[in-house]
Amino acid sequence: MSDTKVITDTRGFGRKLADLDKTAVAPFLALAALFVLGALVNPNFLSIDNLLNVLTRSSFIAIIAVGATFVISAGGLDLSVGSMAALVAGIMILFLNSGAVDGDMAMLAAGVVVAIGVGALAGLLNGAVITIGKIEPFIVTLGTMAIFRSVTVWLADGGSIAMKSIAMRNMFRPVYTGVFLGLPIPVWIIIIVGVLGAFILYKTSFGRHVIAVGSNEDVARYSGIHVNRVRAMTYILQGICVAIAVVVYVPRLGAATTTTGMLWELQAITAVVIGGTALRGGVGRIWGTICGAFMLEVVGNIMVLSNIVSEYLIGAVQGTIIIIAMLVQRTLQKKKA
Amino acid sequence: MSVAPTGETSTLLPVLEARGIAKAFGPVEVLTDITLSVMPGEVHAIIGENGAGKSTLMKLLSGHLAPTRGTVAIDGEPVIFNGPVDAEHRGLVLVHQEILLAPDLTVAQNIFMGRELKRGLMVNDREMNRQSAEAVRSLGAEIEPTTQIARLSIARRQLVQIARALQVPHRVVIFDEPTASLTPFETEALLNVIRDLRDKGVAVLYISHRLPEVAAIADRITVLRDGKLIATRHAAELQPVDMARLMVGRDMSKLYPEREETATRQNVLEVKNFEVPGYASDASFVLRKGEILGFAGLIGAGRTELFEGLVGLRTAHGEVKLNGKPVKFHSVRDSMSAGIVYLSEDRKGKGLLLAQDLRTNLTLATLGKFTNGPLIERKREDKSLDKAIADFDIRARRRDLLAGQLSGGNQQKLLLAKMMLLEPSIVIIDEPTRGIDIGTKEQIYRFIADLAKAGKSVVVISSEMQELIGICHRILVMRSSRIVGEVTGDAMTEDEIVVYATGVKINEAELYSAGNA
Numbered sequence: 001m002s003d004t005k006v007i008t009d010t011r012g013f014g015r016k017l018a019d020l021d022k023t024a025v026a027p028f029l030a031l032a033a034l035f036v037l038g039a040l041v042n043p044n045f046l047s048i049d050n051l052l053n054v055l056t057r058s059s060f061i062a063i064i065a066v067g068a069t070f071v072i073s074a075g076g077l078d079l080s081v082g083s084m085a086a087l088v089a090g091i092m093i094l095f096l097n098s099g100a101v102d103g104d105m106a107m108l109a110a111g112v113v114v115a116i117g118v119g120a121l122a123g124l125l126n127g128a129v130i131t132i133g134k135i136e137p138f139i140v141t142l143g144t145m146a147i148f149r150s151v152t153v154w155l156a157d158g159g160s161i162a163m164k165s166i167a168m169r170n171m172f173r174p175v176y177t178g179v180f181l182g183l184p185i186p187v188w189i190i191i192i193v194g195v196l197g198a199f200i201l202y203k204t205s206f207g208r209h210v211i212a213v214g215s216n217e218d219v220a221r222y223s224g225i226h227v228n229r230v231r232a233m234t235y236i237l238q239g240i241c242v243a244i245a246v247v248v249y250v251p252r253l254g255a256a257t258t259t260t261g262m263l264w265e266l267q268a269i270t271a272v273v274i275g276g277t278a279l280r281g282g283v284g285r286i287w288g289t290i291c292g293a294f295m296l297e298v299v300g301n302i303m304v305l306s307n308i309v310s311e312y313l314i315g316a317v318q319g320t321i322i323i324i325a326m327l328v329q330r331t332l333q334k335k336k337a
Numbered sequence: 338m339s340v341a342p343t344g345e346t347s348t349l350l351p352v353l354e355a356r357g358i359a360k361a362f363g364p365v366e367v368l369t370d371i372t373l374s375v376m377p378g379e380v381h382a383i384i385g386e387n388g389a390g391k392s393t394l395m396k397l398l399s400g401h402l403a404p405t406r407g408t409v410a411i412d413g414e415p416v417i418f419n420g421p422v423d424a425e426h427r428g429l430v431l432v433h434q435e436i437l438l439a440p441d442l443t444v445a446q447n448i449f450m451g452r453e454l455k456r457g458l459m460v461n462d463r464e465m466n467r468q469s470a471e472a473v474r475s476l477g478a479e480i481e482p483t484t485q486i487a488r489l490s491i492a493r494r495q496l497v498q499i500a501r502a503l504q505v506p507h508r509v510v511i512f513d514e515p516t517a518s519l520t521p522f523e524t525e526a527l528l529n530v531i532r533d534l535r536d537k538g539v540a541v542l543y544i545s546h547r548l549p550e551v552a553a554i555a556d557r558i559t560v561l562r563d564g565k566l567i568a569t570r571h572a573a574e575l576q577p578v579d580m581a582r583l584m585v586g587r588d589m590s591k592l593y594p595e596r597e598e599t600a601t602r603q604n605v606l607e608v609k610n611f612e613v614p615g616y617a618s619d620a621s622f623v624l625r626k627g628e629i630l631g632f633a634g635l636i637g638a639g640r641t642e643l644f645e646g647l648v649g650l651r652t653a654h655g656e657v658k659l660n661g662k663p664v665k666f667h668s669v670r671d672s673m674s675a676g677i678v679y680l681s682e683d684r685k686g687k688g689l690l691l692a693q694d695l696r697t698n699l700t701l702a703t704l705g706k707f708t709n710g711p712l713i714e715r716k717r718e719d720k721s722l723d724k725a726i727a728d729f730d731i732r733a734r735r736r737d738l739l740a741g742q743l744s745g746g747n748q749q750k751l752l753l754a755k756m757m758l759l760e761p762s763i764v765i766i767d768e769p770t771r772g773i774d775i776g777t778k779e780q781i782y783r784f785i786a787d788l789a790k791a792g793k794s795v796v797v798i799s800s801e802m803q804e805l806i807g808i809c810h811r812i813l814v815m816r817s818s819r820i821v822g823e824v825t826g827d828a829m830t831e832d833e834i835v836v837y838a839t840g841v842k843i844n845e846a847e848l849y850s851a852g853n854a
Contacts, residue, residue, distance in 0.1 A: 204711045205704035212701055215690040222650065222679070222687045223702040223755075224670040282692055 022332045023276045023283075027291045030274070030325075034298050042305040052184055054301045055294060056176075059186035060085070060245045062293035064264060065271040066197040067241025069289045070234040071137075072272050073201070075214040075281030076130065078238050079141040081268055083148035084122050085261035088246045090152045091118050093161045093256055096168060104168045116243040122148065123239020127232030145265070153258045162255035172251040186248050190290060193244060198286040200237075207284075210234060214281025263315075267296055270318060274325035296321070350413050352377050352540040353398065353429065353509045358407030360393055368393050368564045370407065375509065375540040380531060382543045382551045382572070385561035386584055386774030391544050392434075394561065395511050398542070399431040400424030428508035432515055436494045438486045438501075445469035445482035448501045472500040475533075477526045490637060492523045499530070510534060511542040516550060520635045520800065521835065528554050546774070548577035549803075560584055585776045592779055593807035594786040600628035600810045604661075605794045606677075606763060608647065611655030616642030617818050620655070624763065624794045629785060631809035632798040633834045638815040640798045641682055644765050648672040648679045673702065678756040682767035682798070684745070688752045691741030695733060696722050698740045698751060703758040725754035730780060746777030753784065764788055765796040770804060782808050802831045814838050 038045035045051075064081050071078045092115040101110045122144070129140045155161060163169050178185040201207035209230045212220040221227050250256070273279055274295060275288030296318055303311045351374035360368040368390040375381040385391050396402040398409060400418030408415040411427055418424045421431070438447045445466045454461040454468075469482035478496050486494055495515065502510070512531070516524045524547075531541055531554055545551050551558060551572075558575055560567040560583040567583050575583075581592070606624040611617065617639040624630050632640045646653030649666035657664050659675055666672040669679070681687035689698050696718050700707050707718050725731060729750040733743060740748060749769065756764070769785065770778045785808055788795050799805050805812050806829045814822040814837035822837035824830075 203713055205708050205713055206711075208697065208701070208704055208713060211693065211697070212690055215692055216686070218683075218687040219690050219701075222669065222681055224668075224673045225701070226668065226670065282690075 023329060024285060024288060026328060026332065027275050027285075027288045027295065027325075031291055031295050031298070034295060034302065038298065038302045038305070041302055041308070045302065045305055050301070052187065054297045055190070056184045056186045058293045058297035059190050060249050061264060061267045061271055061296065062190045062290045063193050063241050063245040063248065064238075065268040065275075065289045065293050066193050066286060067238035068268045068272045069197065069275070069277050069284050069286055070201065070210055070237045072269070072277050072279060073214045073281055073284030074210045074231055074234045075217065076137040076231060076234060077141065077269070078126060078235060079138065079265045080122070080126060080145040080148055081238065081242050082261035082264035082266075083145045083152065084119065084239065084242045085246050085249065085264055086152040086256055086258070087122065087148040087155075088115050088118050088243050089250055089256035089260055090155045090161045091115070092246060092250060093163050093254075094155065097164045104165065104171055108168060108172055112247050115246050116240055119239040119241075119243025119246070120236050121239070122242070123236040124232065126239070127235030130235070131228035131232050149258075152256070152260070156256065156258055158258065160255050160257040163250070169251075169254045172254070174251070176248055176252040189244065189248055193241065194286055194290050201284050201286055206230070206233065211282060211284060214278075214284070216282070267293070267318065270322040270325075271296060273322055273329075276329070278329070279326075292325075349376060351375060351410075352412060353542075354410040354413070355394070355398060356408045356410060356415075358394075358397055358404040358409065360390075360397055360402060361405045366405075366564065368397070371561075371566050372407075373559050373566065373569060375542055377508070377540050378535055378538045379556045380535050380541040380543055380554050382545065382555035382558045383561060384545065384548065384551055384558060384580055384584060386776055389561040389584070389774075390564040391561055392513065393564075395431060395513055395542070395544060399429055399511055401431070425505050428506055429511070430502045430505050430507040430509070431511045432499050432502045432513060434513040434515070436491065436498055438494055438498060440487040441485060443483050443485055444473070444480055444489075444497050447486055447497060448472060448482075448504055450501075452504075469500070472504060473497065476500055476503075476530050492519050492636065495519060495523075496527075499527070503534075507539060509540045509542065511544075513544050514546060515543075516545060516547060521802075522839075524550060546772075548580050551580065552577050562586060581775055584774075592775070592782070593804075594783045596808075596810075597786065597790060598810075599786075599789040599792075601626045605659070607656075607658040607661075609656040609658075611643070611647065611653065611657065613639070613642050613646035613651055613653040616651075617646065617653075617815075620820050622813055622820060624796060626794055627789050627792050628811065629789050629795045629797060629809045631805035631812035632796060632815060633800075633802060633805050633812050634815035634838050636800060638838070639818040640815050641767055643815070644679055644767065644796065644798065648677055648765070650679070673759050673761075676760070676762040677765070678759050678761040678763070679765040680752055680756055680767060680769070682771060684748050684752055684771075685741075689740040689748055689755075692739060694737055694739055695731075695743075695751060696736075699725055699755050700758065702755055706758070721758070725751070725758075729754045729784075744774070745772040746774050749773055749777065749781065753781070761793070763794045763796070765798070767798040768800065769797060770799075770801065778804075802834050805834070806830065816840055 035046065064085070068078060068081065092111050095114045096107060096111045101107045126141055126144055129135060130137050175185055180188055201210065209220065209225050212223065212225060213227050213230050217227055271292035272289050275290070275292035276285040277283055277289060299317055299321065300311070300314050303309055303314055303317065309317065354374040355371050357370045357372050358368070359366055359370055371394060373381070383391050383394065393402065397404050400421045400423055409418070410416065416427065439450065442450070445462070448469045449465045454464050466482040473480045473496060476496050476499060478493065480489065480493055480497065486497065489497065499515070515527060519527060528550065531543065534541055543551070543554060555572040557569060558572050558580065559569040560580065562584060603626040604623045605626050609621045611620040620643055634640050642651060645651045647657065649669045649672050664675060666675070685691055690701070699722050700718050704713065707714055707721070722736065726733070731747050731750045731754065733747065740751060743751065766785070769781050773781070785795050785797065797805060797809060809829070811823065811825045812829055812834065813820050814824070814834055816838055824833050
């Protein structure tokens with residue numbers, strides 16, 4: 001139109017692609033640093049057995065946190081995941097004990113379906129109240145956190161809900177303890193959930209809508225996106241992820257107790273945040289989240305393997321990590337601005 | 338409040354000078370060797386397109402940024418500002434373009450924020466309220482000092498912000514596009530405030546896009562282009578047309594495209610007794626095929642809300658016929674499917690995802706067209722972005738920029754490109770050129786004219802009467818939630834519109850429009 005060169009930007013010259021990627025790379029660098037620390041503390045740390053073991057133990061949080069990545073990317077928050085896990089586990093076991101379906105294998109399969117159904121419904125409840133009721137997610141899920149926990153305690157009569165059938169327990173156990181092609185089954189499940197999560201978030205229009213809603217809800221609405229539907233869907237995905245985590249968790253002990261899933265919401269949110277997802281929404285990093293969940297377990301493992309800090313302080317260390325992660329994120333973002 | 342200049346005025350020493358200052362961000366110099374001065378009792382206007390370096394220059398002069406070369410001098414003495422507070426202590430005040438007030442606090446609390454008057458340990462509310470009322474009154478307005486900022490209109494907030502800035506003892510006041518959200522009357526009131534300041538011997542630097550306003554107020558005018566100083570002239574030597582030419586570096590006498598009678602008699606959209614509760618009532622109008630229909634009115638008249646209601650973004654009811662058939666849009670998706678798109682006036686808040694890249698923004702409203710099963714096809718998105726960049730002349734240094742890193746003009750072009758992917762037959766554009774440089778304005782006017790030529794119908798909502806008169810076939814005027822008048826043909830003058838928009842003929846309005854001639 002004119003030969004005048006328009007200077008399109010006078011502020012952003014410092015912003016380079018490299019800066020954008022720093023938040024994506026940071027969690028993996030942190031993990032590498034932890035590996036070095038672990039190796040220094042105890043030579044056994046880097047053994048394949050130990051690492052696979054740690055990875056297996058991180059699976060519940062990793063799977064739940066993949067769901068939390070969707071919720072948080074869309075600008076929401078779900079504090080109820082820990083209680084929800086307990087409730088889903090409780091209902092699943094009660095169903096398995098009911099003998100509603102003939103044959104142990106069919107019963108287990110039906111149990112998995114029931115778990116996922118209950119998880120999805122619990123997520124839908126959160127999503128519906130948040131979107132239709134127009135209430136802060138923090139408050140709604142704080143409420144459902146108490147509700148789910150309390151109902152679980154009631155179902156368990158204050159004690160625990162255990163699988164009665166020993167045969168079924170034995171049949172179910174490999175889901176947690178089994179190994180397939182050299183990798184523990186829970187690790188495979190992390191990989192599958194991660195791949196599916198990454199596919200949905202990065203490659204589908206639903207994923208794009210999640211990021212749009214988290215980035216700016218008004219823009220999403222003015223662009224013709226059904227914002228409430230997208231937000232509610234993230235909570236349903238979260239519920240399904242919780243159910244998948246429960247399917248991996250139940251065979252481990254064969255029971256749900258009143259303390260099942262206690263503080264998992266904190267660990268899941270921590271994993272998401274240290275994985276590089278922005279708590280204010282608009283940025284989601286599935287693999288960063290899984291890396292974050294792994295890191296939390298690695299820290300615990302290093303504390304157990306070393307005698308420097310008492311393992312009773314693991315919560316304090318994890319708490320410190322989330323604060324440091326936020327500081328790092330803030331610093332990286334400031335450099336971009 | 339101002340530190341009145343004493344005897345020195347007669348020596349005509351500039352209060353504030355830039356001596357060959359330059360600013361580089363990284364390897365790129367955005368401002369090169371600027372030398373200018375402002376005298377006591379002078380209004381010196383700085384004009385230039387977006388990205389010309391005006392804001393950077395103001396930040397250098399007000400201590401928000403440090404120059405990479407050259408010096409800033411006060412009273413002939415070179416100074417190095419230790420931040421904006423230091424500059425304020427030296428009597429240099431910047432009135433920001435954005436409203437930077439705490440919405441939940443009162444007018445007085447905002448005016449005195451950070452420098453509260455105390456009585457013993459407690460804040461002296463009574464005195465602060467008294468002084469605030471006085472400060473606001475001196476700007477020609479009456480605002481109760483105990484009103485919450487959130488309850489004031491944008492224009493009144495702007496006044497509070499100016500009152501707050503002038504609370505500091507000042508010798509130089511820098512206004513950064515202060516009239517961007519003001520109506521003609523409010524603008525005139527502000528210009529009077531500035532004249533007062535000038536008469537008191539304060540030096541004023543005035544940045545604006547609105548050239549008639551600059552012509553009305555400035556003593557001297559400096560034109561920036563591409564970070565360089567193009568000219569500094571006495572205002573009397575420069576007509577707005579010349580200013581525009583200097584700003585873009587070419588002849589701008591043809592800002593608006595040749596008006597073509599593209600409007601037909603065929604009614605595309607018929608709206609009857611349309612109601613958006615609280616914002617618009619009893620609105621009835623028709624839109625014809627190939628027509629450019631303007632909606633004029635003061636800010637808050639309900640124009641934006643009327644159309645947001647119409648496309649399903651707000652609760653609304655009333656009779657709407659599209660091509661003769663009654664329609665009801667429950668969500669904005671419905672109206673998009675019916676071929677109606679609405680481009681929000683709030684580009685940054687409702688139009689684009691500033692933190693996402695160009696591609697994501699471009700295809701956001703039409704992702705369904707870029708998917709194969711559940712999968713988004715990036716290659717087709719990229720192709721579409723190539724086409725949009727070419728068709729709409731979007732100037733981005735790199736394709737992987739974020740939308741927030743584009744200039745206002747390029748953001749508007751990106752938003753246009755995004756909405757045009759919906760292949761609409763009716764395009765509603767709200768404040769199409771707000772905050773946009775004059776070169777891009779011309780492009781957007783031409784684009785709107787081309788849409789009409791292609792048989793589409795366009796609604797333009799604008800507070801800039803000149804632009805409505807320049808491009809529309811017909812203009813409807815809204816006042817206090819109602820459509821109160823229609824002007825066409827030769828009757829399309831600012832006077833005529835203002836009469837409808839305000840309900841009274843006011844001499845000041847003529848005075849203002851005289852400045853536009």
